[in-house]
Amino acid sequence: MRKLVASAIALAASAFVAVAPTASSAKTITLCWAAWDPANALVELSKDFTAKSGVDMKFEFVPWPNFADRMLNELNSKGKLCDLLIGDSQWIGGAAENGHYVKLNDFFGKEGIKMDDFMPATVLGYSEWPKGTPNYWALPAMGDALGWTYRKDWFAKPELRAEFKKQYNRELEVPKTLDELTDIAKFFQGRDVDGKKVYGAAIFTERGSEGITMGVSNFLYPNGFKYDDPKKPYAMEGFVNSAGAVKGLEAYKALYKCCTPPGYTDAYMGEGLDAFKSGQVALQMNWFAFFPGLYKDEKVGGDKIGFFVNPKGPAGSGSQLGGQGLSVVSYSPNQAEALAYIKWFANPEIQKKWWSLGGYSAHKAVLNDPGFAKTAPFAADFLVAMGQVVDFWAEPSYAQLLLAEQKRIHDYVVADKGTAKEALDGIIKDWTKVFKDDGKL
Amino acid sequence: MTGNHIPDALANRLATATPPKLAARVRGLSDKAIAWLFITPTMILLLAINIFPLIWTIRLSFTDFRANRTNAVVKGIGLDNYTSILTDPDIWAAMQSTAHFVFWTITMQTLIGFTLAYLLDRKFRGHGFWTTIILIPMMLSPAVVGNFWRFLYQPQIGLFNYIISFFTGVDPSSFEMIGSVTLAPWSIIIVDTWMWTPYVMLICLAGLRSIPDYIYEAAEVDRASTWRQFWSITIPMALPFIMLAVLFRGIENFKMFDMVNLLTSGGPGSTTEVASITLKREAFEKWRTGFSSAFAIILFVTVFGLANIYVKALNQVKSR
Numbered sequence: 085m086r087k088l089v090a091s092a093i094a095l096a097a098s099a100f101v102a103v104a105p106t107a108s109s110a111k112t113i114t115l116c117w118a119a120w121d122p123a124n125a126l127v128e129l130s131k132d133f134t135a136k137s138g139v140d141m142k143f144e145f146v147p148w149p150n151f152a153d154r155m156l157n158e159l160n161s162k163g164k165l166c167d168l169l170i171g172d173s174q175w176i177g178g179a180a181e182n183g184h185y186v187k188l189n190d191f192f193g194k195e196g197i198k199m200d201d202f203m204p205a206t207v208l209g210y211s212e213w214p215k216g217t218p219n220y221w222a223l224p225a226m227g228d229a230l231g232w233t234y235r236k237d238w239f240a241k242p243e244l245r246a247e248f249k250k251q252y253n254r255e256l257e258v259p260k261t262l263d264e265l266t267d268i269a270k271f272f273q274g275r276d277v278d279g280k281k282v283y284g285a286a287i288f289t290e291r292g293s294e295g296i297t298m299g300v301s302n303f304l305y306p307n308g309f310k311y312d313d314p315k316k317p318y319a320m321e322g323f324v325n326s327a328g329a330v331k332g333l334e335a336y337k338a339l340y341k342c343c344t345p346p347g348y349t350d351a352y353m354g355e356g357l358d359a360f361k362s363g364q365v366a367l368q369m370n371w372f373a374f375f376p377g378l379y380k381d382e383k384v385g386g387d388k389i390g391f392f393v394n395p396k397g398p399a400g401s402g403s404q405l406g407g408q409g410l411s412v413v414s415y416s417p418n419q420a421e422a423l424a425y426i427k428w429f430a431n432p433e434i435q436k437k438w439w440s441l442g443g444y445s446a447h448k449a450v451l452n453d454p455g456f457a458k459t460a461p462f463a464a465d466f467l468v469a470m471g472q473v474v475d476f477w478a479e480p481s482y483a484q485l486l487l488a489e490q491k492r493i494h495d496y497v498v499a500d501k502g503t504a505k506e507a508l509d510g511i512i513k514d515w516t517k518v519f520k521d522d523g524k525l
Numbered sequence: 526m527t528g529n530h531i532p533d534a535l536a537n538r539l540a541t542a543t544p545p546k547l548a549a550r551v552r553g554l555s556d557k558a559i560a561w562l563f564i565t566p567t568m569i570l571l572l573a574i575n576i577f578p579l580i581w582t583i584r585l586s587f588t589d590f591r592a593n594r595t596n597a598v599v600k601g602i603g604l605d606n607y608t609s610i611l612t613d614p615d616i617w618a619a620m621q622s623t624a625h626f627v628f629w630t631i632t633m634q635t636l637i638g639f640t641l642a643y644l645l646d647r648k649f650r651g652h653g654f655w656t657t658i659i660l661i662p663m664m665l666s667p668a669v670v671g672n673f674w675r676f677l678y679q680p681q682i683g684l685f686n687y688i689i690s691f692f693t694g695v696d697p698s699s700f701e702m703i704g705s706v707t708l709a710p711w712s713i714i715i716v717d718t719w720m721w722t723p724y725v726m727l728i729c730l731a732g733l734r735s736i737p738d739y740i741y742e743a744a745e746v747d748r749a750s751t752w753r754q755f756w757s758i759t760i761p762m763a764l765p766f767i768m769l770a771v772l773f774r775g776i777e778n779f780k781m782f783d784m785v786n787l788l789t790s791g792g793p794g795s796t797t798e799v800a801s802i803t804l805k806r807e808a809f810e811k812w813r814t815g816f817s818s819a820f821a822i823i824l825f826v827t828v829f830g831l832a833n834i835y836v837k838a839l840n841q842v843k844s845r
Contacts, residue, residue, distance in 0.1 A: 160593045480593075
């Protein structure tokens with residue numbers, strides 16, 4: 085018995101000795117982001133960081149609909165939950181001006197991290213505040229833009245191709261213009277395909293957060309909408325409500341009315357994915373971030389799916405910018421480790437691995453690689469899309485600006501309230517008030 | 526008047542059970558002091574979690590404070606927030622949506638709830654079982670109710686649309702309950718009525734059961750018809766209970782948030798944006814803390830004022 089007790093004590097002691105140094109020396113940092121496919125890829129990627137640095141990684145992923153509420157509350161309350169935050173591009177102004185993010189210029193200089201190594205649109209969108217100035221608050225982490233998916237297998241059906249040609253006098257191909265896209269959506273709406281009733285397009289109509297704004301922008305930009313006068317900041321009259329912008333908004337409403345599945349009044353990325361994966365729609369508007377997962381989908385992926393960039397409009401090209409930058413939270417007690425993570429993440433080799441795992445690198449070493457376009461069926465489109473992206477306001481008051489647009493657009497598109505011109509005029513009225521309150525007008 | 530004093534025997538027993546030092550100390554305290562001793566923790570708690578936040582909110586309502594800009598200088602702006610709210614057409618639209626929701630939910634819940642209570646009061650075979658069944662919706666979480674009704678209202682797969690289609694013959698996917706400007710407000714009213722009618726029923730049932738049988742017996746001796754008994758005995762005697770149910774549901778529905786948020790998020794457009802949704806957006810999405818504090822105060826005063834008037838009316842009915 086005595087021997088048994090002695091061995092038990094020895095075992096416990098050895099376990100304590102083995103565990104104690106690890107527990108006292110290993111640091112853990114928490115990375116906060118949205119809960120979606122790329123986040124899983126980042127978990128996988130980060131194992132390499134832990135192996136190299138000995139710093140453990142913890143992750144706090146919040147579903148998209150609650151992501152902004154949860155994280156902005158965290159920042160505003162100066163919470164210490166997140167050491168690193170992959171925050172939305174529009175938060176950069178507020179986070180910089182309110183001291184939530186650590187300014188990274190000195191760190192980048194010291195570690196030789198150059199913003200020139202990243203795609204310009206992502207640096208402008210995710211890192212800089214004020215925009216267009218070399219003040220960096222984040223490392224471009226996840227490049228993203230809005231794109232489209234389509235049912236390649238349906239487009240290839242001879243009977244459908246023949247009927248489409250008869251009806252529209254052109255081939256059933258990937259649309260080159262927004263008008264062509266609407267025609268295709270109309271063609272499929274209510275049609276019987278493989279014995280099932282299908283619909284034209286899954287587009288964004290969500291009211292609560294940012295959905296309908298992120299969707300309608302892809303019809304507004306190619307029709308000439310601009311946030312303000314490029315020569316006179318915050319002068320919006322004639323830019324937000326230009327004749328082209330009115331047409332763009334009317335076209336979005338027309339697409340919503342004619343060609344979406346029934347009950348599609350409050351739909352965002354999740355609902356779009358559901359509609360496409362369940363074989364309900366021929367076209368789907370969504371973020372490139374979801375495309376690797378869709379391509380792998382057993383039912384609608386592989387040969388059945390195709391991808392294309394947001395088509396042109398009368399005023400040219402334009403896609404809504406998505407994506408996020410990686411920032412160090414200024415209330416974090418583990419800033420040294422968080423910065424070490426950024427240094428590791430900025431490494432071109434890690435960026436290549438990031439892309440291979442399903443994340444969208446913004447590093448030129450990845451994107452400018454001659455073989456990049458062939459690495460995935462949507463890679464070439466991603467490059468094109470990132471070359472034509474436009475982002476929403478990134479002002480500290482972005483939430484007020486966004487909610488104003490959400491309300492005006494949803495009122496017009498879904499609730500049939502007023503005209504397109506009135507909706508856009510209303511947006512100018514609301515935005516002017518916000519900018520006046522902020523002392524910018 | 527000895528009501529405040531502990532009987533001697535009990536006091537002696539307590540004194541023996543209490544450690545001598547403490548007993549001596551407690552014995553030295555007056556009744557008033559002991560009362561304060563017991564009340565103080567509750568008072569502190571109430572002040573900390575109710576009164577202080579209220580005073581703080583009132584203070585913030587006169588400023589331009591924004592909780593997301595803690596570094597900015599907070600300026601006093603007098604009554605500007607109140608003026609903006611009272612002249613904002615969107616706020617008035619939200620108040621109108623709230624009034625519509627409150628009026629129709631209360632009307633429907635009172636009518637259906639009282640009818641159910643009246644039927645269950647008849648004491649038929651299995652009435653206990655049916656009472657329990659009827660109470661189930663009220664026991665569910667509003668989050669669960671909101672989510673599953675969202676599915677029930679789904680035009681392609683939702684059961685609600687199929688039931689309507691079964692009885693009317695219209696195509697189930699031809700109408701959208703939560704996506705239509707006309708039907709969306711009613712879709713929320715239906716769900717709230719489904720969930721909370723049992724609550725009204727329960728209070729009404731308590732009212733009906735409190736009416737002594739001898740009153741009905743006396744009415745029957747006087748050859749009063751059932752109809753006459755209903756209007757002259759049942760309704761007047763159950764009225765205080767009905768009014769109480771209306772008060773509870775009115776206050777609750779005036780600040781309704783969770784179900785509306787889950788079902789429609791205030792949409793389509795702003796059709797179902799009730800006051801609490803607007804308040805949440807102003808406070809925690811737009812971060813206009815001063816403005817939303819003023820709005821919260823206005824809502825509080827409105828509910829408090831209306832409830833007070835109502836309670837006075839209720840007391841008058843009770844004293845009749």
